[in-house]
Amino acid sequence: MTTRTAHEPYLETHQTHPGPITPYERKLAGSLTEIYSGGVDTLDGVVAGLNTLGLHGPDGGPWTTENFRAEMRRLGN
Template sequence: MPEQYLEPNQARTGPATPYEKKLAGALSEIFAGGTHDLPGVVAGLNGLGLNAPDGNAWDIARFRAEMRRLGE
């Protein structure tokens, strides 16, 4: 039977940057804590002190834009 799950890095064009690793770790921590809604994720990132790439606090628009950029 073929593997049913995606390889976690199959779409990457290169190794993850330190920023991407930090963001992934923060998101994993937030999800592990039981938060799965967008406002909660944004609040969780801000609560962990991880700023958006522009140096400002996260908001929903910044989070969506960054996820879109990282998914390209």
Template sequence: MMERYLEPHQARLRPPTQYESLLGDSIERAFAQGIVELPGLIAYLNQAGPGPQVGTAWTEQNFCQEMARLGQ
């Protein structure tokens, strides 16, 4: 049986922007602290940053929209 592996960047079309890297790092720090529910994550991002590219604060709605945009 062939051993399976995961190449985490196999679908990446370009390197991440600085904003994407900062946002990903902040989300990882929140997860490391046990924050796994959306309201807690939104509160963490509003405190720790980075802020959203549009608007002044994260909301559940603009966070979900941003994740959908970044996932394209």
């Protein structure tokens, strides 16, 4: 087991991404980081935060709890 410091990124061998991170994924990740950093911790709050930031859902429309869950499932596979 490797010891990490607080300044090193959290990397584990089982945490992989199938390819390069797309600009969409990078923007979504940044938006989620901003939302969570603001203290939001509910699904409704995350969805509202994405819509407030102006980030469109995967279909080009507003985020809903349903399409957020579906998109997280898709990205997690």
